[in-house]
Amino acid sequence: MNMRTLESSVNHADDLSRLLHVLPPHLQQALAETGTDELVEVVLDLGRPPLARYPGRAVALDPRPLTREDLAAVVEQVGEFGADNRAGIEGTLHRISAIRNRAGRIVGLTLRVGRAVQGTIEPLRDLVEAGESLLLLGRPGVGKTTMLREIARILADDQGKRVIVIDTSNEIAGDGDIPHPAIGTARRMQVPHPERQHAVMIEAVENHMPEVIVIDEIGTPAEALAARTIAERGVQLIGTAHGNRLENLVANPSLNDLVGGVQTVTLGDDEARFRGTQKTVSERRTDPCFQVVVEIRERDRLWAYTDTAAAVDRILRGREPGGEPRGGGWREDEAVEETPRAAAPEPFADEDEDSGPLRLYPYCLSRDSLERVIRDLRLDARVMRRPEQADLILALKARENDPRLRAHLEDGHATLVRVRKNTTAQMRRALQDHLHYQRGLDEDALAHALREVEHAVERVRAEGVPVALEPRPASLRRLQHRLVNQHRLYAESEGSGARRHLVVYPPSA
Numbered sequence: 001m002n003m004r005t006l007e008s009s010v011n012h013a014d015d016l017s018r019l020l021h022v023l024p025p026h027l028q029q030a031l032a033e034t035g036t037d038e039l040v041e042v043v044l045d046l047g048r049p050p051l052a053r054y055p056g057r058a059v060a061l062d063p064r065p066l067t068r069e070d071l072a073a074v075v076e077q078v079g080e081f082g083a084d085n086r087a088g089i090e091g092t093l094h095r096i097s098a099i100r101n102r103a104g105r106i107v108g109l110t111l112r113v114g115r116a117v118q119g120t121i122e123p124l125r126d127l128v129e130a131g132e133s134l135l136l137l138g139r140p141g142v143g144k145t146t147m148l149r150e151i152a153r154i155l156a157d158d159q160g161k162r163v164i165v166i167d168t169s170n171e172i173a174g175d176g177d178i179p180h181p182a183i184g185t186a187r188r189m190q191v192p193h194p195e196r197q198h199a200v201m202i203e204a205v206e207n208h209m210p211e212v213i214v215i216d217e218i219g220t221p222a223e224a225l226a227a228r229t230i231a232e233r234g235v236q237l238i239g240t241a242h243g244n245r246l247e248n249l250v251a252n253p254s255l256n257d258l259v260g261g262v263q264t265v266t267l268g269d270d271e272a273r274f275r276g277t278q279k280t281v282s283e284r285r286t287d288p289c290f291q292v293v294v295e296i297r298e299r300d301r302l303w304a305y306t307d308t309a310a311a312v313d314r315i316l317r318g319r320e321p322g323g324e325p326r327g328g329g330w331r332e333d334e335a336v337e338e339t340p341r342a343a344a345p346e347p348f349a350d351e352d353e354d355s356g357p358l359r360l361y362p363y364c365l366s367r368d369s370l371e372r373v374i375r376d377l378r379l380d381a382r383v384m385r386r387p388e389q390a391d392l393i394l395a396l397k398a399r400e401n402d403p404r405l406r407a408h409l410e411d412g413h414a415t416l417v418r419v420r421k422n423t424t425a426q427m428r429r430a431l432q433d434h435l436h437y438q439r440g441l442d443e444d445a446l447a448h449a450l451r452e453v454e455h456a457v458e459r460v461r462a463e464g465v466p467v468a469l470e471p472r473p474a475s476l477r478r479l480q481h482r483l484v485n486q487h488r489l490y491a492e493s494e495g496s497g498a499r500r501h502l503v504v505y506p507p508s509a
Contacts, residue, residue, distance in 0.1 A: 019094040019111055022077040024070060030061040040141065042111040045099075046071060075106055084168070084194045088175025093149075093182065095171050114145075114171065116182030121150050123302055123326040127292050129159060133237035135258060135289075135308075137244060138296030144240040145216055147296070148172055151238050152214045153184035161236075164189055164210040168197045172216055186214070198226040205230050215239040224257045224289075231289040239290070246293050246305060246323075250315050259293065259312050261285035265378065282316045284309065287371065287383075300329030309382060313357070357382050358478065361390035361414070362427075363405055369424045370394065373431060376424075380478070390414050391474060392434070394427060415474075434473075449476045453483045456504045460489060464506045468494070471501040 016036060020028050023042065027050055031039070034052055042061075043051040046068060050061045078096050081087045085098045093114025098106045120143060127134055128151050136144045148165075149172055156163040163186035167173050170190065174180035179188040187208070191200045197215075201223065204210060213230055215223075218241045231237055241258060243249045249259055256262050263285040288308040295303040304326045305311040311321040358381035362370045367383055374381050384390045387408040395405055397418045409416055419430045449472055456467040469480065477493060480502050484491040490505045 015089075015092040015094070016113060018089050018092055019096075019113065022074055022089075022096075022111070024073060027061050034059050034061065039113050041113060044071060044074065044109040044111070046107040071106055071109060074109060082169070082193075086169045086171075088170050090176030091174060091178070091180065093171070093174045093180055095169065114174070116149060116180065117143075117146050118150060120147050120299070121154065123328070124294060124304065125154070127294070127304065127306065128154065128238070130292075131236055132291040133231060133289060134239075134292045134294065135237075136240045136294050136296060137246065137249065138240075139244050142296045143299045144296060145171055148214055148216055148238065148240065149180075149182045152186040152212075153182065155212050155236075155238075156186035157184040161211040162209065163187065163212040163214060164204045164208055165214045166191065166197065166201055166204060166216075168194055168216065172214065198222040201226040202229060205233060205235055210235060212236045212238060217242070218255065218258065221254045221257075224255050227289045228257060237290060245295055246308075246311060246321055247315055249293075250312055257285075258289050259308050260288040262316065267378065284312050284316060288312065294326070295323075298329055300327045302326040313382075358474070359384050359389055359391045361387045361393045363387065363393050363395035363402075363408075364399060365394055365396070365419065365422050365427070369422070370427055372424050373427045376428065377431065379431070387414065392417050394419050394430065396420070396422065445476065446479070449480055450483060453480050453504070457484070457487045457489060460504050460506050466503050466505045469502045469504065471495065471499050474500075477502055 016039070020031060020036070023031070027042075031042070031052060038054045040053045040055065043053060043058075044066055047065045049063055050066055052059045052061055075098075078087045078089075081096075081098050085100065087096045087098070088094060089096075093116060095110075095112040095114060097110045097112065099108030099110075101107045121128060124134070124147075134151075136147060138144050152163050152165050152172070155161045163183075165172050165179070165183055165186050165188045167179075167188050168191040170176075173183045173186075173188040179186070187210075189200055189204050189208075191197050198220070201213065201215060204213060213235055215227070215237070216239070218224060218227060218239050227237060227239065241249060241255055243252060243255070246259070250256050250262065253262075261284065262282050264280060265283050267279050267281060291308055293305045293308050293311070297303060302325070303323050305321060305323045311323065315321050358379060360370060360374070360381055361384045370383055373379075374383070387393055387405075391414060393405070393408060393414045394417045395402075397420060399405065400416060400418060405416075408414060415434075417430050417434050420426045449469075452469055456469060459465075459467050472480065477500070481491050481493075484502070484504055489507065491502050492505070493500055494503055495501055
């Protein structure tokens with residue numbers, strides 16, 4: 001097969017021929033015979049046969065080992081390598097990476113094929129267009145950077161947003177001064193040195209007012225801090241990070257701030273008993289920089305966590321992170337089996353709304369202040385993004401008659417908690433009053449509610465009949481519910497308003 005045939009066999013939309021033409025002619029011929037449609041990379045190592053790698057297999061292009069002259073001929077056509085030992089071909093998405101010996105001489109090359117593939121983010125398009133920050137996880141070569149390109153193009157061209165791509169190794173938008181068309185009208189800022197990536201991230205926000213920042217390979221504490229700074233300014237982040245699973249990221253002290261961070265706290269005796277844990281536990285420190293995390297298991301097998309905060313909280317409590325399958329590569333039985341991948345589900349756990357964390361919404365109040373109050377009081381609570389998701393809506397007394405607020409309260413699902421001023425002290429006091437956490441009364445009410453559960457459990461086990469508890473506030477019902485679950489029994493809330501109470505059922509019920 002001649003060179004004309006080789007060029008006709010490649011995808012010109014990817015300019016693959018320009019990458020292959022830096023190879024010696026006999027390797028170009030071997031590739032033409034082997035095929036290039038699914039080519040991932042060509043590996044050239046001194047003293048070893050050259051390899052062409054495809055998904056799941058590798059093919060030797062020549063039985064003869066490569067010489068220094070072979071490598072030098074390729075390097076001569078490539079040009080200069082940057083501080084990260086990477087080079088590119090202007091106007092293409094291909095990447096050429098070098099391996100050096102201790103003396104600095106090149107002894108290996110990896111010619112990585114870069115392709116612009118449309119349609120890769122269709123399973124995630126609704127998440128991308130929702131405007132929330134999204135983090136992609138997955139092993140090298142699984143397609144994270146390809147997805148970033150298409151996301152940048154869709155947000156810039158289809159959504160009309162101001163998008164800036166932070167391109168450290170020219171891998172997202174290609175080599176040269178003009179970005180590759182694969183990113184559409186998104187703008188690109190190049191990074192002169194990998195250690196400067198975090199600084200360029202901040203510079204992009206301060207100088208160019210983007211609505212979206214796209215960043216590949218967040219891998220250092222400085223870059224994680226820059227991501228948090230950007231997120232706190234209200235800019236949508238689309239990025240990738242090192243790690244295959246969300247659990248890996250939570251366990252990584254350098255990067256877990258991307259998903260809220262981890263801190264060690266000491267619980268009170270009662271709270272430790274309610275949770276069934278030791279007094280010293282790990283908890284999420286703050287809101288995640290990325291509200292959505294997607295694990296790319298395979299190119300068509302994605303696992304999405306649409307509420308990162310909730311997934312991280314479950315991981316830190318030793319529970320399943322949850323999530324949902326995306327993409328067409330899942331079989332029905334696989335998608336079902338994926339949910340309990342870390343541990344077995346809690347026995348007899350139910351979906352009653354009183355068994356989960358308290359859901360709060362600050363109506364025209366500071367979200368950050370409310371988060372601090374939750375941490376100070378060590379409440380099992382979360383701040384929701386929308387009022388219709390909340391159990392309690394905190395609002396200033398002066399605004400309790402706002403038509404929009406009253407509309408959220410009309411269905412009776414949420415309860416209004418009135419706050420005098422928009423301060424942490426006033427929010428703390430309002431929550432303490434509402435949840436009966438103030439000194440004196442709450443201790444007696446708490447002790448009585450827990451004794452009631454113990455007596456009910458004894459009766460349920462002895463007589464095998466359901467036992468109804470007294471009506472309680474939602475906060476006490478939640479504590480009762482957890483204690484019932486610790487006894488491996490099932491409980492459910494019944495009634496409404498002031499008559500709402502818990503019913504404990506025997507195992508066979």
